[in-house]
Amino acid sequence: MTTQDELARTAERLRDALNAAADVMAECDAAAVITPVPQRPGRPRRARAWLIPLGAAACVVAVIAASVLLATNLARTSSSASQPAHPAFPICQPLPAAAPGMALPRFYVTTDVAARQIQLQVRRTSDCAITAVVPLPAGWLLTGGISATAGDRTFFAAAFSPKSCPVQGGAVGISSAAHETRFFRFAVNDQGRAGRLTVVGPPVAGIVGPIAVSPDGSRIAFNAANGNFMGPGKACAGGEAEGAAIRVIDLATGKIRTWQALEMPTGPAGPSVTPGAVSWLADGRTLAVSYVWPTSMSGPQLSMAVAALDTTSGGGSLQAHSHLLWSQPQKCVFCVQEALISPDGKSLTATAIQHTARGYRNVLLQIALPSGRYRVLYESPPARNQASVTFTQDGSGQHPIMVSASQMGWIRAGKLVLLRAPASALQFSLGITTIAW
Amino acid sequence: MKPSGFSAQSLAEVFRCRRSELVRLGAFILGDRQAAEDVVQDVFLRMHQRGDRLADLDDPLPYLRGAVVNGCRSVLRRRLLIRRHAGQDQPYPPLSAEEAMLLSEERRQVLAALSRLPARRREVLVLRYYAGLSEAEIAATLGISTGTVKSTAARGLAALAFALKEP
Numbered sequence: 001m002t003t004q005d006e007l008a009r010t011a012e013r014l015r016d017a018l019n020a021a022a023d024v025m026a027e028c029d030a031a032a033v034i035t036p037v038p039q040r041p042g043r044p045r046r047a048r049a050w051l052i053p054l055g056a057a058a059c060v061v062a063v064i065a066a067s068v069l070l071a072t073n074l075a076r077t078s079s080s081a082s083q084p085a086h087p088a089f090p091i092c093q094p095l096p097a098a099a100p101g102m103a104l105p106r107f108y109v110t111t112d113v114a115a116r117q118i119q120l121q122v123r124r125t126s127d128c129a130i131t132a133v134v135p136l137p138a139g140w141l142l143t144g145g146i147s148a149t150a151g152d153r154t155f156f157a158a159a160f161s162p163k164s165c166p167v168q169g170g171a172v173g174i175s176s177a178a179h180e181t182r183f184f185r186f187a188v189n190d191q192g193r194a195g196r197l198t199v200v201g202p203p204v205a206g207i208v209g210p211i212a213v214s215p216d217g218s219r220i221a222f223n224a225a226n227g228n229f230m231g232p233g234k235a236c237a238g239g240e241a242e243g244a245a246i247r248v249i250d251l252a253t254g255k256i257r258t259w260q261a262l263e264m265p266t267g268p269a270g271p272s273v274t275p276g277a278v279s280w281l282a283d284g285r286t287l288a289v290s291y292v293w294p295t296s297m298s299g300p301q302l303s304m305a306v307a308a309l310d311t312t313s314g315g316g317s318l319q320a321h322s323h324l325l326w327s328q329p330q331k332c333v334f335c336v337q338e339a340l341i342s343p344d345g346k347s348l349t350a351t352a353i354q355h356t357a358r359g360y361r362n363v364l365l366q367i368a369l370p371s372g373r374y375r376v377l378y379e380s381p382p383a384r385n386q387a388s389v390t391f392t393q394d395g396s397g398q399h400p401i402m403v404s405a406s407q408m409g410w411i412r413a414g415k416l417v418l419l420r421a422p423a424s425a426l427q428f429s430l431g432i433t434t435i436a437w
Numbered sequence: 438m439k440p441s442g443f444s445a446q447s448l449a450e451v452f453r454c455r456r457s458e459l460v461r462l463g464a465f466i467l468g469d470r471q472a473a474e475d476v477v478q479d480v481f482l483r484m485h486q487r488g489d490r491l492a493d494l495d496d497p498l499p500y501l502r503g504a505v506v507n508g509c510r511s512v513l514r515r516r517l518l519i520r521r522h523a524g525q526d527q528p529y530p531p532l533s534a535e536e537a538m539l540l541s542e543e544r545r546q547v548l549a550a551l552s553r554l555p556a557r558r559r560e561v562l563v564l565r566y567y568a569g570l571s572e573a574e575i576a577a578t579l580g581i582s583t584g585t586v587k588s589t590a591a592r593g594l595a596a597l598a599f600a601l602k603e604p
Contacts, residue, residue: 007591010598011566017547018567022461025470384571 105152105394107131107188108401108437110408111142118142120157120186122194125437131192136184148436150215150282150343150395155436156200157184158211158222181208183220183249202254208247210277214284215343215395220249221278221287221311224258246275246289246318248311259309259318261291275318276304279340279393285312288325288341288348304328306339306348325369334363334374338390342397345369349377349400351389358382362389364402364411378402378411394437401435408435451497452481459505465563466509468552476508502568503578506560513556550600558593565590 110121118141122132136142140159147156160181181204187195201220208222224245246259261275276290287309305327313321326348328336339350347368354361359382367374377400391402401410409417456477463473480501551559564575572590576583 006598006602007594010594010601013543013547013601014551014562014594014597015566017544017551018465018563020541020544021465021548022458022567025457025461025464384569 104399105437107152107192108435109146109148109155110435111146120146120155122188122192124192132188132194134186134194134197136197140182145210146436147211147213148395149213149217152395152437154185154187154217156211156213156217156220158208159184180205183211185217201249201251202256204256212278212280214280215282216284218251218284220251221280222247223275223278246278246287246309248287257311257315259315259321261318277338277340280343281341281345282343285310286345287311289318289322290339304336306341326367326372334365336365339367340393343395344397347397349391349393349397351391356382359384364391364400392436401437403435448481448485451501455498455501456481459501462502462563462568463505463509465551465567466506466556466560467512472512473509476505476512480504480508499574499578506578510556546601550597553600554593554596558589558596561586561589562593562597
């Protein structure tokens with residue numbers, strides 16, 4: 001006999017598996033566009049004669065669309081002659097003036113994964129216009145997303161390249177070690193023009209999770225539990241996927257330091273603790289790590305906390321080198337899922353879910369430290385299903401940008417001010433920061 | 438008279454933005470990504486051919502979803518016939534080996550259990566938990582009653598839970 005609890009858990013597992021599989025398919029679709037796969041000998045593809053009329057039809061549609069776009073762009077050329085030609089998206093609103101002492105970054109970066117080659121797009125905050133386009137090298141896919149330094153002029157991206165590794169017997173196989181993650185950096189000048197994309201730090205085998213760059217851009221932190229991090233070295237180097245851990249790469253020396261996950265002393269669920277998002281304090285040495293653990297073996301309920309890790313400690317136990325900043329109350333109205341610390345360490349910005357009679361609300365909270373008092377920055381209308389929501393914040397920690405299932409925008413006085421960005425970027429948002437400033 | 442309708446330009450935009458999503462929907466129902474791509478191509482081709490009627494649609498997505506599900510049913514029917522008579526036509530898995538590697542073992546088990554469900558239950562569960570449709574929307578898409586959607590979803594979920602419990 002299947003209980004209601006089991007059905008609810010199965011539904012949640014099914015939703016999670018389908019969305020994860022859809023994300024993987026979307027990533028690999030993009031990869032296939034970038035790197036055409038050579039036809040295997042002896043396995044001819046089906047002849048697709050029907051594609052000919054479809055191609056012709058698509059050409060007609062493209063010509064119509066191009067002529068309309070051309071007409072639109074011609075009408076706008078007088079005012080924006082130096083801009084690259086992009087279709088107009090009507091959802092970007094003018095940015096309200098910033099409060100004194102809280103200057104907004106002038107530029108932010110979004111991603112366009114639908115392009116033939118994945119592009120990082122530099123946009124001007126004041127009008128959302130694209131000022132530069134930086135393509136990733138051919139064949140590379142974003143994995144750890146993008147991150148900005150405190151100065152909003154240097155941006156980092158983590159990307160991986162799928163490769164095949166020789167395995168025993170001379171056959172070619174795919175394994176976690178077959179992926180190599182590299183870190184890329186580029187700078188933006190006062191006009192929004194981008195410099196060259198350069199590779200920084202050592203390559204790491206495997207796929208790393210979302211990254212956080214220290215305020216001065218000298219170190220990259222990431223949560224190895226989100227991917228299949230294998231360790232330093234090139235792809236195919238072998239090794240076993242390690243457990244949950246936080247790692248920091250020192251870009252000047254190339255050294256990687258590791259802190260192993262916390263182990264909860266007792267509890268019905270055992271010591272299964274998963275680190276989540278990481279964010280830096282302004283001092284560039286303290287890293288805030290959010291982590292979750294199951295409260296019981298039977299249910300999907302999770303508890304959540306944020307700890308401050310001293311990254312000058314050189315590595316070792318995450319528990320030994322960190323202290324607790326905040327933990328989720330046992331009965332939460334707004335149940336926090338992910339939290340980033342403000343650079344001054346005085347508050348957390350957090351995404352949370354509120355269960356109401358009319359459905360789920362996605363909420364963005366600001367939680368004061370150490371009191372734990374919170375205020376709601378943004379609350380979405382109730383929806384039937386929990387949407388995937390990620391967010392990032394600028395160097396001051398005062399201007400969060402939120403990416404939900406259907407919308408992307410910054411939070412201003414409790415209101416979501418929509419940003420102009422390609423819808424395709426949103427499809428890439430699960431677990432990956434697709435916007436940085 | 439409608440102030441604005443759907444145009445050939447909109448179709449190109451919908452194709453660009455929604456094709457992947459529809460292919461994934463088809464792939465989950467069929468368990469065969471290549472066949473799902475063919476179904477979606479056919480749907481868009483048909484839609485383009487009947488361009489004079491596009492202006493009737495303000496939002497083409499529900500229509501497209503329904504058309505993709507119908508296309509998938511045709512493929513399943515054909516596949517059943519072929520299997521019955523020739524014992525052939527092994528479908529491609531919805532995920533390649535490399536893509537499957539990117540998923541955890543637990544998620545792979547869930548997808549495998551889903552692929553073993555009867556087609557109707559699979560359709561309902563995919564529309565509910567992947568496309569996020571309400572019971573009424575699923576009923577409209579599949580051309581069945583809301584009650585049937587409810588019972589099919591409940592039975593599908595119970596079968597899935599049972600399959601996942603098995604060692």
